[in-house]
Amino acid sequence: MAAEFERPVLLFSGGKDSVVMLHLAVRAFAPARIPFPVMHIDTGHNFAEVIEFRDRCVADMDVQLIVGSVQASIDTGRITDVTGPRASRNPLQTVTLLDSIAEYKFDAVFGGARRDEERARAKERVYSHRDSFGQWDPKNQRPELWGIYNSRHRKGEHFRIFPISNWTELDIWSFIAEYNIDLPSIYYAHRRPVFRRDNMWMAVTPFLQPEANETVVEEMVRFRTVGDATCTAAIESVATTVEDIIAETSVARITERGATRADDRMSEAGMEDRKRTGYF
Amino acid sequence: MERLRFATVGSVDDGKSTLIGRLLYDSKSIFEDQLEHIEAVSKRRGDDYVDLSLLTDGLRAEREQGITIDVAYRYFATPKRSFIIADCPGHIQYTRNMITGASNVDLAIVLIDARTGVIEQTRRHSLLVSLLGVPHLVICVNKMDLVDYDQTVFDRIREEFEEFASRLDLQDVTFLPISALAGDNVVTRSSSMPWFEGSTLLHHLESVYTASDDNRIDTRFPVQFVIRPQRSDFPDYRGFAGQVAGGVLRVGDDVMVLPSGLTSTITGIDSPLGPVEKAEPGDAVTLLLADDLSITRGDMICRPNNRPRVSQELEAMLCWMDDASPMQQNKIYSIKHTTNTARAKITEVLYRLNISTLHRETDVSQLQMNEIGRVTLHTTAPLMFDDYHQNRSTGCFIIVDESTGQTAGAGMLLSPRT
Numbered sequence: 015m016a017a018e019f020e021r022p023v024l025l026f027s028g029g030k031d032s033v034v035m036l037h038l039a040v041r042a043f044a045p046a047r048i049p050f051p052v053m054h055i056d057t058g059h060n061f062a063e064v065i066e067f068r069d070r071c072v073a074d075m076d077v078q079l080i081v082g083s084v085q086a087s088i089d090t091g092r093i094t095d096v097t098g099p100r101a102s103r104n105p106l107q108t109v110t111l112l113d114s115i116a117e118y119k120f121d122a123v124f125g126g127a128r129r130d131e132e133r134a135r136a137k138e139r140v141y142s143h144r145d146s147f148g149q150w151d152p153k154n155q156r157p158e159l160w161g162i163y164n165s166r167h168r169k170g171e172h173f174r175i176f177p178i179s180n181w182t183e184l185d186i187w188s189f190i191a192e193y194n195i196d197l198p199s200i201y202y203a204h205r206r207p208v209f210r211r212d213n214m215w216m217a218v219t220p221f222l223q224p225e226a227n228e229t230v231v232e233e234m235v236r237f238r239t240v241g242d243a244t245c246t247a248a249i250e251s252v253a254t255t256v257e258d259i260i261a262e263t264s265v266a267r268i269t270e271r272g273a274t275r276a277d278d279r280m281s282e283a284g285m286e287d288r289k290r291t292g293y294f
Numbered sequence: 295m296e297r298l299r300f301a302t303v304g305s306v307d308d309g310k311s312t313l314i315g316r317l318l319y320d321s322k323s324i325f326e327d328q329l330e331h332i333e334a335v336s337k338r339r340g341d342d343y344v345d346l347s348l349l350t351d352g353l354r355a356e357r358e359q360g361i362t363i364d365v366a367y368r369y370f371a372t373p374k375r376s377f378i379i380a381d382c383p384g385h386i387q388y389t390r391n392m393i394t395g396a397s398n399v400d401l402a403i404v405l406i407d408a409r410t411g412v413i414e415q416t417r418r419h420s421l422l423v424s425l426l427g428v429p430h431l432v433i434c435v436n437k438m439d440l441v442d443y444d445q446t447v448f449d450r451i452r453e454e455f456e457e458f459a460s461r462l463d464l465q466d467v468t469f470l471p472i473s474a475l476a477g478d479n480v481v482t483r484s485s486s487m488p489w490f491e492g493s494t495l496l497h498h499l500e501s502v503y504t505a506s507d508d509n510r511i512d513t514r515f516p517v518q519f520v521i522r523p524q525r526s527d528f529p530d531y532r533g534f535a536g537q538v539a540g541g542v543l544r545v546g547d548d549v550m551v552l553p554s555g556l557t558s559t560i561t562g563i564d565s566p567l568g569p570v571e572k573a574e575p576g577d578a579v580t581l582l583l584a585d586d587l588s589i590t591r592g593d594m595i596c597r598p599n600n601r602p603r604v605s606q607e608l609e610a611m612l613c614w615m616d617d618a619s620p621m622q623q624n625k626i627y628s629i630k631h632t633t634n635t636a637r638a639k640i641t642e643v644l645y646r647l648n649i650s651t652l653h654r655e656t657d658v659s660q661l662q663m664n665e666i667g668r669v670t671l672h673t674t675a676p677l678m679f680d681d682y683h684q685n686r687s688t689g690c691f692i693i694v695d696e697s698t699g700q701t702a703g704a705g706m707l708l709s710p711r712t
Contacts, residue, residue: 017519017591017633041566042578045531046523130369137364143699155364156701157390157615159397160690161537162630166699180378182369188295193567269325 018165019122019173023115026052026079028060028068029240030197031126034186035178037195039124040075051078053123055111057103057242058085059221064240067198082114099225102244108292112148121172122165130182131271134286140179146170148292183238183270184263191256202259203236203251214247238270295371298499300401301380301428303392303419308405309436313474314368314381320481321496323370365395374500389649389664390615392422393704397690400504401430403495408441408471412454418649420455424462425611425666425706427683429507431467432498439473443486461652463683468502470495508575509685513541513549514602515595516632516678516688521580533564533580534589539632539687540680541597543581544572550598551589552678557598558585592634594678594688602678602688608671609710611647611682612640614661616695616702621661627702629673631691636675638693644668661703668708682706 024039026032039048054068072079084103087110088095096103115123129136139155141163156164167173178186190197208215208231209224215235216222222244224230235248236259253259304310318324368379382395396402402423406416423431433455441447448471459467470479471490478484481496493501518536543549547560562582563570573579581595589595596602614621621640629638645654646667654668661667682689693703 038566042535043519043521044564044580045525045528046521047525129367136367152364156699157394157704158701159394159692159704160686161398162690162692164630164692164694164699164701166628166694166696168699180367180369182371182376184371185376267326269327 021118021120022050022122022124022175023080023118023120024048024050024052024124025055025126026068026072027054027240028064028071028198029126030186030190030201031128031178033071033195033197034181034189035124035126036071036075036077037193038177040077048077051080053080053082053114053118053120055082055107055114056084057107058083059103059219059242059244061198061200061217061219061237061240061243063200064198067196071196080114080118082110084110086110087113099223102242104242104245105288105293107242108148108288112292115148115172121167122175123172124175124177126178127174127176128181128183128186129179131269134289138176138179138289140176141165142174142176143167144172144174144292148172150174150289150292152286152290183266184260187256187260187263191260198240200237200240203234203254205232205234206248207231208233208235208248215250216247217243219243296375296504297378298375298401298502298504299378299380299399300403300499301382301392301395301399302403302405303382303396303423304405304415308407309474310381310405313403313405313434313436313472313480314379316474316477316480317379317496318368318370320477321370321372365391372496372500377499389418389422389613389666392419393426393613393615396423396426396428397704398686399428400507401432401499401502402428403432403434405434405436406451406455408435408437408447408451411451412458414650416455417458420459420462420464421649421652424464427463427686427706429465429504430502431464432495433467433469434474434495435469435471436474438471438478438484438487439476443471443478443484445471445487445489448490466502468492468498470498509540510542510575511540512600512602512680512685513543513547513595513597514539514680514685514688515543515581516634517589517591517593517595518633519591520589531582532586533582534595535578535580536595536633537578538573538575540575540685541600542572542574543579543595548598549583549595550601551587552594552596552601553604553676554588554593556585556587558583558587560584592632594632596678602680604676604678606673606676607710608638608673608677608679608707609644610669610671610691610705610707611666612661612669612693612703612705613666614663614703616698616700617663618698618700619695619702620663621693621703623659626696628694628696629671629677629691630694631677631679632688634675634677636673636677637696638671638673640669640693641672642670644670669705671705679707681709683708 026036084106087093093106093109127135139158207218209228236251237248253262302310366381370377380395382392404419435448435451452469471487472479479494515536517534521533521535523531545560550557561584563573564580624639627638629636643658645656646658680688689707691705692701695702
């Protein structure tokens, strides 16, 4: 895929799917360096452990990191920050992402999205075409047959490419176990102060504080997905190793986003609407 | 864990969504939040029952119109295998969707309503399964509960199908009497059909033998990328990365590179987990060769005594997929085949296949959206290919409209008619 584009980039947040993507890329090109940079769209509201991991990981693997900063987009007036006790910068990432793609003239953006995560993602192609506004048109997608991918695009358009579309959460963890891959510590069970909101355990961070009627307790938790701290919830868990997590995932009765993502709960087509305008 | 990809083909009326729902539900693969979600949506819409198709119909337009627009993918696993379901809609643009969904599956499930038997749609779907070379076909005679679980009904449908299927190229066909609604023979054995001695659908999916489906004889390695580290610790490394499309490559094997025809020997195979001795179909590896040959993306590595065809004149079954413009003879298109991209003209339409009657219609110069025809093509550069029925990976190609960028056609290469 990298051979067919002029300027590819790999989205890398430090989350488990993007860590797996980075390992796949590094191993595919070894012993050469991967011929493209990685990029993180940083809302400024991420877990400290994940940012620390991100920086350590790119240093260890000797890859170039570009950070697209939502804070910088706010400072330059490209977007207006959200306010209020329940505000989340998660949806603001789209503008920063599209601006960064335009700034660096990226024509292929690799992502670790999977079809089993969410209804709208289940319908997306591996090579997902975006017009010059970064928009996805779900009703006009190119058919994708065999293992042949159509990468044809005009100047200013780009592709989102999802090589691990057909992996499940269990596949990700099995790969992490087989290849002995390091992850941010918050994927494993640990004690932390949390409070209950919308039937989910939210972590107390500088970016998310409990409201008056929400009580903070210390619980043994882990994160099944890792994103912006204002909309990513923890689950109760005692799984402290990869093997524990594989066992826990095998018998999970709730999907990973269903258990942890406040952003998908907004509406029945929350993800589809965000994706249409350029979200990953 | 072993993985099986299968396609389900048919329309909602055949009970396809119910069947998928039943497979997922009885194998405990529906998550609680998904079930709660579709229960809530069904209730809000005023449905009498929980509409399991909502599990796969993810787009707003699909939910609003109650139709499936696109191939949907579902994932589930049992202790024996993990499964990917490509759920192909039966009515709207069925040819394009079915070909897309069935292009890379190991098995296809075609549903027949026990009350109606083999109908035109069954014939069309089975023809497409045959054209695409899907190795295993399962005919589920569904709604057996509505015909009193009568063995004579099942036997009659089976005979009808076999008579028609003798004209097709189907390798392995299994017949199952089921009721998706009542759960008979889907995950658990039916107590209402003691006369049926075969296995349940899930058991069949878990145990169907697929190891011999890959072509392990004809060595084919299309080069995807040349790896040359610009770093001092690997001054002379030059590797050829790609995915094995056929045969088994071993360290020490003599190989030939096409189109140049130069030969060398494999000195090493690097896999994602480090050096290995051999690589099999589907493995993504990097090959190291003894000689410093000029090799680029699009070249094909094979064995000197077992080569693919190399030609600029091709013959193929072509399915047209572009709703904006029909296939035009002698128009210049872009063609993608293995890791190669060239330009191509469709020089002649030999016939159009009527997919309901199997008649070959001649005197045709165009193919419309969803039509299939046997065509000849001329390409700007030679392609290295095999007959599609020998090797799906090196026998398939897509046609891209250069002005719109759309994937306009999908083709299966065939040996020229003599």
